[in-house]
Amino acid sequence: MIISDLCDEYAVLVSQNKAPVYGYDNVNVPYGLVINDDGILVEVRLLGDFSGKKPINKISVPARFVKTSGIVPDFLCGNAEYMLGYNTEKPEHAVKAFQACAQLHMQILEGIDDPVASAVRAFFLQGPQWEIAKRLMGDCWESSLKMNFALQHVDGAQTIFVGDFPGIQKAWNTYYDQKGNDDKSSLVSSLVSGKLVVPEKTHPRIKNVAGAHPAGSALITFNAAAFCSHGAVQNENAPMSKREAYEYTTALNTLLADESRVQRIGNDTVISWACCGNAVYSDLFSGLYSSETQSNGLDEKTIKDATCALAQGRRYDYEGIRLNPDEHFHILALSPNKSRLAIRFYLTDTFGVFAHNIEQYYQDTEIRRPRYDKTGFLPILRLLGQTIRKQRKDENAPVKKQKKKSAIENVSSEMVSAIMQAILNGTPYPVTLINVVERRINVERDVPPDKAAIIKAYYLRKTTNEQFKEVLQMDINEESEYLPYVLGRIFSIYEQIQLGAIPNINTTIKDKYFTSASTTPARIFPILGDLAAKHMRKAWKSEGLKIKLDKVLGTLTQKVGDHYPSRLSLEERGAFQLGYYFENQKRFNKTNKSNEDNEQGENND
Template sequence: MILQSLVHLYDELSRQGKVAKEGWGIAKVSHRLVLDDEGNLIGIVSARKTVLRGKKEKEVPADMIVPLPATRSSGVKANFLCDNSSYLLGVDDKGKPGRTKECFEAARALHHQILDGCHSAEARAILNYFDHWNVDKAREHPLIQGNLEDILAGANFLIQVGRRDATDIPDIRKAWEDYFKSGGEEGNEETGQCLITGKKDEPIASLHPKIKGVLGAQSSGANLVSFNAPAFCSYGYDGEQGKNAPVSEEAANAYGTALNFLLADRTHVKVLGDTTVVYWSEHAEEAYQDGFLGMMGDDGGLTDKELDDVLTHVKEGEPADISGITVNPDEPFYILGLAPNAARISVRFFLRNTFGDVMKHMEAHEERMRIVHPSWEKNRIPLWRVLKTTANPHSRDSASSPLLAGSLLKSVFMDGKYPEAVFQNILRRIFSDHDEPAGGGKPAVYKVSYVKAAMVKAYLLKNCGTKWEGKIQMAVNENCNDISYVLGRLFSVLENIQQSANPGINSTIKDRYFNSACATPASVFPVLWKLANAHLGKLDQPKAVYFKKKLGMLMDKIAMPDRGTPLPHRLTLDEQGAFVLGYYQETQARYAGKKEDK
């Protein structure tokens, strides 16, 4: 399903002229090798482009459409017109002169095979270059000496004849396309039925294209489809590489080109944890990607008003407008999560749904996450912030668990239950973290933060809805009598009493008693009430009366049993989450009240 969807995307991109057609690909080219009409090397010219990285300008290789590069493993295999210095110049720093010469000879043979029947002057110049270039004395050439550092850097070079790139010359282009369609020098001896297109007697790809741009994977590219051990091979196909999954060369090139195109567009790629998320619509319209990116917490070129307008229309099943483009809520939409795995790529998840359903599922998640918050915080919480709260803020690598990221994303996009591990990790962080002010280039840390409380609320509503639906709201629910929620509110009031009696105190009851009060309230709250009585004695009469009324109101919500303590000895995990919410919402109400009084 993944490969079929990418092949369909390639067809759409090709129709729109966004990717190279069959037989052509994109390569990063740093220099041009300039030949004269006789095939003599007369220049090595930079093809780099200047880009802005941060606040500095930097020169990087340019992306150019070239004859489709070969998929190399460890053998010698030349590319046509565009390749590295080993193949086009016979110069490198690998310390294997015999192999370097073999690479150049392979390139010479390939260019003769393709251009021998081409009668253009430029084709003859290219063949003359390969026939007369002396590999043994190549390093002595003045142009090589003047560009040796760049040449040895392993960059790609493109052949230019006179003032024209060889790839722009019609006769040479036709010669390459005829060669490619014929199956190349190996003649595509292995044919079969393609698993993706269903076509029969198609040349089967033995090696699949390299995928570049997945965070953590090899920069030179990694494989989405490959076989390197008997355990991965089909019965009877040990060591047969592509025969294990017969995909035609045409289809392999198509899915590789489409996926590399998506990954190269960094404005429409999200990295969450170790998962690189790419997404696209059936008809390759960027407006759908912009809408999805806005829901992920990035503006994507959309204002809050525009995003709200899109959601309003989508919920009604009506077309919406994004940047002047009409988006259809019934448009099929794909989301692919990729993660690195040695020289290969792992698929974390692959989801297909309509654009409208995906947006509604993400909005439902946002609705569950909505909770009262400080004025400087935004209403929408990006998923990367949720994942970040599950990691230790003091660790050198503050990334969340890779598997956790994939499972959380899948649950949000499909409107499924949240992974229990997310809830458990957030509770663990609440119990482990302490309030720390910002400083030394590090952000502030809050024991019970806005993001943590919002995710706890979302989890309880989605995973434990039958118990907590109606009890948990955006702000304090004065009508909720669940004891775990009430105890959380009560703890916040007790903390407020202590801070009022001892202004500027460094360590509050939250630092010493929060964790035990949340887990085993019966053993802690008697101590807290005793401390509160001492603190109330230090307050002036109006404040003391206010706090006593507040405590009395909350105590009235706790049912008194016939015998034993009214407080539970232990709270379950979801009850601990309700305790956290009660504490957070009561604290936020206190701050909001102070702001209103001021």
């Protein structure tokens, strides 16, 4: 299914001129070797943009052959070792590489009566011409040795890549089609199309996957006899034609090279695409990861408005582009492995279905926040950031040495994959999420807004307790008598009483008792009650606040009675933490509003 969908995407990319046609690759070629009719190198041209660290000049060249080990030359394009026979560290190897490259060109161009083909044959018959190239390039020579060189030929007043001449193209296409397809006795049914094909033994490499080998890794590979069957070798065990192997790998490489289609989370690389080829769908999807304004100008409000409209089955117009909820959309997650790429998950459905599930995630994590927190929804990068230890900045380290690291680089791929699938499929969140968040709360002894949002979201899809469901709301439920929730609220009141009695205290009951109070209330709450009673007997700066808190505490303790539970379950601890969080937000927001009103009154005076 994945391979078939990628082959379909290849056809779309070719129609948009974003992918090379069959038998060709888009390769970075910064240098052109200009030869005359006699095959003599007369000029080395600098091609493309040389302003950055590495020169960039992407052009379409004959397809690269898969390089595993040994000497594997390519047609019309290669590094200095293959094209010029130069390698100071391994001169003998360079001679063999040049000879192999010459042999390949002679084989492909054999019998071709064409002046350009004759010039190419003459170039290789001249022997290695690295000395001429070194003289022509001067100071640029050393930096070019690991870059690609392509053969060029003068055509009138123009210098043209040899591969663009019709005679050369025809020779290459004939050779590429026939290579590996000579043995018709090995025809088998393709897993992609169902047609009888000669199976391709090795497939092109996949590049630009975070953490994978820089030269590329295989998506499909059978590198041990234990994985093979019925006498098949290598990728004959997953039979498909050379063309099908080329199409799926080219489509995937093209998508991976497009930043608008790719999101990197921890060790996972997530690629998305719409069947119509419009990248705006991927841009909207990327809004799930970060609330920051996207590179294409999509801000948080636009992302949320578009997602809401598409989730409800309505079309959405964005800068003249009409987005359709019925557009088919694909999401593929890859991660590096020792010998091949691992597929974390692959999801495909209409964009409207994904938008509906993402909108549901937004609603799940929507929660009352402090006035200063303008978060519209909880992006997945921030959600994952709540599962790991907060990074502390080393104040003594030099500024230049303090590298900015991803907040989720230590999150396991398994957790990332499980959370992503839960969001996109609208299924319960993984239990590992709540376990990790609970551990962080116990260590940090605090319930910040993002962690409270995660607790709410997790249990909305998990709990069957009707009393608990009543408090899984965006704001406080003051009518609820669910005991763990009420205990959390009482703990917040106890803390407020302590702060009212001792305003400048550095360590509150939260720092000492929060974890144990949310786990074993029967043991801790009598202690907290005694402390609160002592604090109430002291003189307060605000007697009005003292009376108010005493009244609220009385109302809440009536709901609890004289019996405290000996131990709270994991689910009940979540309710306790939400009760504590909401009671705190009620206090903070009222305090902020009171301060704003006082400031406004002073200004009016």
